[in-house]
Amino acid sequence: MLNISGTQINFLKVRVITFILSAILIFLSIGAFFVNGLNFGIDFKGGTLIEIETSQEIEISGLRDNLNTLELGDVQVQEFGSSKNLLIRVEQQLGGDQVQQDVVQIVKDSLGSYLSTDINFRRTEVVGPKVSGELIQSGAIAIFVAVFAMLVYIWFRFEWQFSLGAVLALVHDVILTIGVFCITQLEFNLPIIAAILTIVGYSMNDTVVVYDRVRENLRKYRSKEITDLLNLSINDTLSRTIVTSVTTLLALLSLFIFGGEVIKGFTFAMIWGVIVGTYSSIFVAAPLLRYLDVKREWNTTSAVDSTR
Amino acid sequence: MLYFSNLKIFSVLAVIIITLLFAVPNFFGKDQLETFPNFFPKQQVNLGLDLQGGSHLLLEVDTEEIIKERVENLNADVRRVLKKNNLNYSNFKVSNESLKFIVEGFNSEIQKEISELSMSNSQNILAMGDQTNLIITQEENTVQINFTEEFIKQSVSNAVAQSLEIVRRRIDELGTREPSIQRQGSSRIIIQLPGIDDPDRIKSLLGQTAKLTFQLVDTSVNFDPFNPSKAPIGSEILASDADEEFKYIVKKRIMVGGENLVDAQPGFDPQTNEPIVSFRFDRIGATKFGRVTQQNVGKPFAIVLDNKVISAPVIREAILGGSGQISGGFDSEEANDLAILLRAGALPAPLIILEERSVGPDLGADSIEAGQFAAIIGFIAVIIFMIFVYRYFGLLADIALIINLFMVLGVLSLFQATLTLPGIAGIILTIGMAVDANVLIFERVKEEIRNGSNMMNAVENGYKRALSTILDANITTLIAAIILFFMASGPVRGFSITLAIGIFTSVFTAFTFTRLLISFNAKRLKPNFVGLSKNA
Numbered sequence: 001m002l003n004i005s006g007t008q009i010n011f012l013k014v015r016v017i018t019f020i021l022s023a024i025l026i027f028l029s030i031g032a033f034f035v036n037g038l039n040f041g042i043d044f045k046g047g048t049l050i051e052i053e054t055s056q057e058i059e060i061s062g063l064r065d066n067l068n069t070l071e072l073g074d075v076q077v078q079e080f081g082s083s084k085n086l087l088i089r090v091e092q093q094l095g096g097d098q099v100q101q102d103v104v105q106i107v108k109d110s111l112g113s114y115l116s117t118d119i120n121f122r123r124t125e126v127v128g129p130k131v132s133g134e135l136i137q138s139g140a141i142a143i144f145v146a147v148f149a150m151l152v153y154i155w156f157r158f159e160w161q162f163s164l165g166a167v168l169a170l171v172h173d174v175i176l177t178i179g180v181f182c183i184t185q186l187e188f189n190l191p192i193i194a195a196i197l198t199i200v201g202y203s204m205n206d207t208v209v210v211y212d213r214v215r216e217n218l219r220k221y222r223s224k225e226i227t228d229l230l231n232l233s234i235n236d237t238l239s240r241t242i243v244t245s246v247t248t249l250l251a252l253l254s255l256f257i258f259g260g261e262v263i264k265g266f267t268f269a270m271i272w273g274v275i276v277g278t279y280s281s282i283f284v285a286a287p288l289l290r291y292l293d294v295k296r297e298w299n300t301t302s303a304v305d306s307t308r
Numbered sequence: 309m310l311y312f313s314n315l316k317i318f319s320v321l322a323v324i325i326i327t328l329l330f331a332v333p334n335f336f337g338k339d340q341l342e343t344f345p346n347f348f349p350k351q352q353v354n355l356g357l358d359l360q361g362g363s364h365l366l367l368e369v370d371t372e373e374i375i376k377e378r379v380e381n382l383n384a385d386v387r388r389v390l391k392k393n394n395l396n397y398s399n400f401k402v403s404n405e406s407l408k409f410i411v412e413g414f415n416s417e418i419q420k421e422i423s424e425l426s427m428s429n430s431q432n433i434l435a436m437g438d439q440t441n442l443i444i445t446q447e448e449n450t451v452q453i454n455f456t457e458e459f460i461k462q463s464v465s466n467a468v469a470q471s472l473e474i475v476r477r478r479i480d481e482l483g484t485r486e487p488s489i490q491r492q493g494s495s496r497i498i499i500q501l502p503g504i505d506d507p508d509r510i511k512s513l514l515g516q517t518a519k520l521t522f523q524l525v526d527t528s529v530n531f532d533p534f535n536p537s538k539a540p541i542g543s544e545i546l547a548s549d550a551d552e553e554f555k556y557i558v559k560k561r562i563m564v565g566g567e568n569l570v571d572a573q574p575g576f577d578p579q580t581n582e583p584i585v586s587f588r589f590d591r592i593g594a595t596k597f598g599r600v601t602q603q604n605v606g607k608p609f610a611i612v613l614d615n616k617v618i619s620a621p622v623i624r625e626a627i628l629g630g631s632g633q634i635s636g637g638f639d640s641e642e643a644n645d646l647a648i649l650l651r652a653g654a655l656p657a658p659l660i661i662l663e664e665r666s667v668g669p670d671l672g673a674d675s676i677e678a679g680q681f682a683a684i685i686g687f688i689a690v691i692i693f694m695i696f697v698y699r700y701f702g703l704l705a706d707i708a709l710i711i712n713l714f715m716v717l718g719v720l721s722l723f724q725a726t727l728t729l730p731g732i733a734g735i736i737l738t739i740g741m742a743v744d745a746n747v748l749i750f751e752r753v754k755e756e757i758r759n760g761s762n763m764m765n766a767v768e769n770g771y772k773r774a775l776s777t778i779l780d781a782n783i784t785t786l787i788a789a790i791i792l793f794f795m796a797s798g799p800v801r802g803f804s805i806t807l808a809i810g811i812f813t814s815v816f817t818a819f820t821f822t823r824l825l826i827s828f829n830a831k832r833l834k835p836n837f838v839g840l841s842k843n844a
Contacts (some may be wrong), residue, residue, distance in 0.1 A: 051671070097368070097660050101511065104664075121506065122671040126664040131366065142795035149787045157780055191730055194792055194800045198737070198807065201788030205781040209748065212777045240751045243697055244744045247690045251740030254686030255733055260678035262358075262671075263733055270737065 007235045011282060012227045012290065018283035022172060029179020036182045041189030042125060044139070046092035046132035048103045051123035054115060057083045066114045070106055081261040085122070097128035139193040143174060146200045154204075158211060161292035166207045169285035173203045176276050177269060191266040199273030202248070206241060206281035213237050214289060218296060226290055234286050245278045312827055320820040324711060327813075331718035353720045356728035358799045359676050361669035362502040366662045367514065369471050369495045371464045373657040375405060378455065378463055382442075383407060385425045386453065393418055406454040414451050419444050422453070467656040468495050475499065475659070477652035478513050496662070505668040509645075517614055517658050518649035520566030522597065525608040525620055526557040549616040550637055556617045558610045563600045568593025572650035574643040577635060583643035586633040587650060594630025602626035611636070613646075665798070679732035686736050687713070694743055698750050704825045705746040708817040712742050715813040716806060725809075728802030738810030744781070745818030749774045767826055771819075778818070782811050 042049050060077050063086070067075040073091045080087040090107060093099045104124055111119055127135075147170055155163035177196055181188045213233040221229060249271065256267040312320075330349045333341055341350045357364055383402055390397050390411065395418070397411040423440050441459035445452045455463075468491065475497060476489050488500040501507060526543040536555045539545045548554040572587040589597055601609075601623050610620045611634055618636040638646065691709065694702035716735055720727055753770035761769065789811065792804035 053670070097662050101515075101661050101664070105508070120668065120670060121666075122668045124505075124664065124666040126661070128660075128662045130368070131663045138795050142791055145795075146788050146791045149791065150784060153784065153787060190796070190800055191803075194730060194796065194803050197788045197792045198785075198803075201785035202741070204784035204788075205744075208780045208784055209777055212780060236755070237751075239754075240744075240747050243747045243751075244741070247693060247743050247747075248737070248740030250689040250693060251686035251736050254689060255682045255736045258678060258682040258685055259733065259736075260675055260682075260729075262675060263729055266730065266733060270733075 007238055008231075009235060009238070010231055011234045012231050012287055015283070015287040015290070018287070022280075022284055025179065026172065026175050029175050029182065032179055032182035036185060038178070038182055038188040039185045040136075041187040042089065042092075042127045042132070043190040044132050044136045044188065046100070046127050046129045048088075048090040048100065048107070049123070049125040050088045050090075050104065050107060050121065051080060052086050052088065052111065053120040053122055054084050054086070054117045056117040058086060058115065058117070060086065063111075063114065067107065067110060070110055072103055072106065075107075085261075092129060092132075097130055100126050100128050135190060139190070142193065143196055143200070146197050147171065147174070150200065150204050154208070154211075158215060159295055161289060161294045162211050162215075165285050165288040165292055166204060166211065168288055169207055169280040170200055170203055172280050172284055173199055173273060173276050177273050180272055181269070186265055186268065189265065191263065192269050195266050195269035195273060198270060199277055202274060203277030203280060206244075206277055207285040209240060210234060210237050210281050210286050211289075214286065214294075218294065222296065226294070230286050230289055234282055238282075241278060241281065245274060248274050312824060317824060320824060323816075324715065324821060327715045327718035327722070328711070329718070330722040331714045334717055334721060349721070351721050351724060353717065353727045354724050355672075355676075356726045356731065356799055356802050357500060357502060357665070357672075358667050358729045359672045359727065359732075360502055361505050361667050361672040362500065363504045363507040363510075363664070363666040364798065365499040365501070365507065365511070365514075365664050366492070367475070367497045367499065367659045368662050369464075369468045369497070369656075370658045370660055371467070371495050372404075374464055374467045375455075375460060377657075378460075379405065379407070382426055382453065382455070386422055389418060389422050389425060393421075405460070406452055408450065408452045410449050411451060412449055414446060414449070419446075464495060468497070470656050471659065472497055474653050474655050475514060478648060479510065481648040481652060482510065482513070484510075497659070503669070505666050507664070507666060511661060511664075513645060513649065514659050515661075516649060517655040518566070518652070519614055519654040520569070520650060521612045522563040522565075523561065523610050523612055524559045524563060524600070524604060525610050526559050527607055529557060531555075531557060546610070546612060546615055546617050549613065549618045556610055556620060558612065558617070563609065564589065564593045564597045566650060566654050568596070569650055572647040574640065574647040575633075576640075577633070580635075582635055583638050583640040584633045584635040585638075585643050585647045585650065587631065589630040591630075594628075597630065597632075598626060598628040602628075675729045676732075679729065679736075683732065683736050683739065687739050690739055690743065698747075701746075701750050701753075701826075704822050705743050705750070707825065708746060708822045709739065709742055711821060712810070712813050712817050713739065715817070716809050719809045719813065720806070725805050726802050727806070728799035730799050731802030731806045734803040734806030735810065737807065738814065741785070742810060742814035742817075745774075745778045745815055746822055748778050748781070749818065749822075771823060775819075778815060782815055786811050 060079065064075065064077040067077065067088065067090075072093065075091075076087075076089040078087050078089075079085065088107060090103050093103060104126060108121070147167060150170060151163050151167045154166045174196060177199060180186075181192065210233060213236050214230060217224070217229050217233050217236075221232075224232075252267055252271045252274065256264065256271060259267060330351070332348075333344075333350050333352050336344075338352075341352075344350065379402060386407060386409075387400075395411050395413055397409045400409040401407070422444065423442050426442055427440065441456055443454045443456055445454075472489065472491055479487050479489065479499070479501075484501055485503050487502075488498075490498045492498050499510075501510065504510070526540065529537075529540060531537055533554050533556070536545050536557065539557050542561070543557050543559050545555050546558050548556065568589050570588050570590045570593075572585055575584055575586050576582065577584050605623050605625060608620045608622045611618045618634060634646070687709075691706045694705050694709075696702070698705065713735070716738060719725075749770050752774045753766045756766035756769050757763065786808060789804045789808040793801060793808070796804060
């Protein structure tokens with residue numbers, strides 16, 4: 001039987017180490033952001049993406065060379081899941097939105113004459129410069145709004161110290177997620193923004209459960225040393241934190257392995273985010289409270305927790 | 309807390325059963341559903357284009373073109389008024405949105421005349437009453453004329469509404485299945501075409517403004533069609549549609565325009581068997597066309613489509629019947645499309661395609677299959693894990709989870725929300741996260757037991773204490789889902805929908821259904837049921 005109840009792990013003892021670890025990871029992420037940058041997909045960079053399925057295996061380098069003679073700029077060809085599924089990416093053309101449309105026809109014609117097999121066009125996406133610019137902007141705004149909304153919500157439900165701690169942990173998670181995309185150079189597109197927003201919600205969810213317990217224990221043990229109290233709270237909720245993370249990861253892993261190529265990037269971001277979010281709730285959000293001078297004199301008749 | 313009144317039990321079960329009923333149609337084929345009784349819900353989940361295959365197009369009306377046209381008209385009006393009043397103007401400048409010139413003797417009378425002429429020419433654009441659509445400023449002899457912002461806004465808005473209507477007509481003419489055509493923002497149009505994964509024909513239909521005019525060919529000058537000299541005043545040089553190099557000199561005055569057409573049909577010329585488009589004018593068009601042809605027998609006229617000459621036949625006799633035909637070396641599909649375009653009418657301004665996303669039916673079907681398989685595997689893994697950790701209570705949570713999944717499906721069908729591939733991911737994520745509410749409760753129950761409560765009290769207090777935590781924890785995720793809903797469109801929006809529905813159903817089932825199950829068995833509960841060893 002799995003039983004993680006009643007643990008007495010001293011999480012706060014390693015806080016210096018985990019803080020340094022987090023600092024290094026953040027530093028690496030920001031560094032990679034400026035050195036490598038994000039590998040934007042066509043949602044944000046504009047351009048054309050065509051997924052084809054062929055009846056025979058295709059020699060990719062030959063096809064790539066052929067497509068690169070079309071004077072459409074950089075054309076990338078890669079396998080997508082199997083050797084008969086290919087993804088063709090054409091960079092955005094100069095000359096505005098109207099010009100992008102011609103690319104599809106040119107590539108289709110060229111494929112038809114170059115490949116002697118049957119071609120099934122599974123997916124065609126064309127994103128013009130106007131839309132891609134807007135998508136970047138609205139994606140960035142959405143993440144800021146989400147983090148800000150969390151800040152306000154926690155402030156409202158708890159105290160500003162909690163709010164600050166939770167948001168710092170959240171920013172930590174967002175930076176590490178963007179960082180992992182800079183380092184791995186996995187394609188960063190619209191669904192990844194959705195994943196980051198979900199991570200923001202999930203990580204917050206985890207942090208709130210721990211904070212809720214901290215608040216409860218602050219009322220219960222008025223004279224307990226804050227470090228001990230935080231440790232107790234993390235241990236109290238540890239079992240739940242682990243069980244929920246495991247069930248979520250089980251579902252996500254299944255999606256990652258069996259869910260198909262199209263949403264692989266999205267699932268990867270989510271898996272990474274759940275791991276980072278769980279870590280940050282225990283090792284960042286909770287220990288931060290030690291430095292934030294939390295209020296000890298909670299009004300016991302406060303409406304926030306009517307059960308006491 | 310563990311006591312439920314009969315009314316409560318009834319309402320909880322009623323909500324669950326009704327939602328589940330709405331999920332049922334998804335497991336049957338359309339034909340089978342026909343045989344169901346009438347009261348039974350028959351709506352299935354609405355699949356997004358990424359799952360059923362189809363094409364999404366985002367178009368923008370070229371608003372600059374509209375403003376340019378307005379300014380051009382104003383330009384002509386102003387010059388006419390100045391000329392009529394024998395005023396000499398100089399330094400006439402036409403910019404993007406205004407006219408500027410130097411003139412002597414410009415007074416309020418002339419100002420009024422310009423305003424009135426411009427208003428009467430834009431009557432059909434907007435009903436603004438006596439309000440003027442121009443701002444005329446004069447500084448000594450320099451006059452500047454601008455349109456009011458309101459007028460520009462109205463013109464654009466009208467043009468977009470008109471474009472929407474014409475786009476709808478053109479697509480309907482092609483007979484596509486359930487297209488959705490919506491306006492987005494001030495100047496954009498979103499088109500969703502289920503079942504179409506190669507929208508080339510539609511794109512080419514939408515890519516033409518289809519402005520048809522009949523103009524006389526200017527025969528007053530001799531010129532080389534391959535190397536034309538400058539066109540005389542009142543005429544313009546237009547290229548042939550078939551051969552870009554071949555030019556015509558055509559009088560600018562329009563004999564009749566496409567707006568006077570009432571019908572256009574593709575057909576074949578009985579003599580040459582060449583595809584043609586035959587058309588019919590309305591009464592005004594027929595009269596005008598009759599008059600001009602009568603006066604110009606023996607001279608050629610040009611049939612001009614989007615500033616290209618399709619053909620330039622010679623008028624053999626006056627055409628008084630109000631009907632005619634266009635031949636221009638098309639194949640039968642081209643003739644068919646031209647007829648569609650002429651029937652649907654001309655766009656007030658060109659449309660620009662900003663975004664296209666097309667998914668073939670194979671990929672959609674593959675995605676559904678992969679999504680279902682991933683859901684089943686994830687589901688089984690979570691179920692086993694929960695029983696492993698919480699034993700009997702884990703089983704209860706699993707039953708709730710199953711109910712939950714069907715409820716998500718039921719709610720999706722009920723509200724006809726669109727299920728997309730990221731939406732399936734949202735459901736799978738819900739599988740993982742749905743147990744959270746129960747986990748929070750069970751952990752509390754364990755804790756209470758460890759602190760010496762008996763089973764009944766432990767369950768009761770566990771629920772009480774977990775409540776605020778569960779709400780706080782789920783509201784944060786819900787906030788993220790709501791922000792995502794408003795920020796995203798298409799597939800990603802589908803994700804926020806399933807995520808949000810999953811949050812509601814999981815909190816609902818944890819607080820009602822699992823609790824109900826526990827209360828039924830309350831007396832027989834033992835600590836090891838929640839995964840605690842007996843001596844804990």
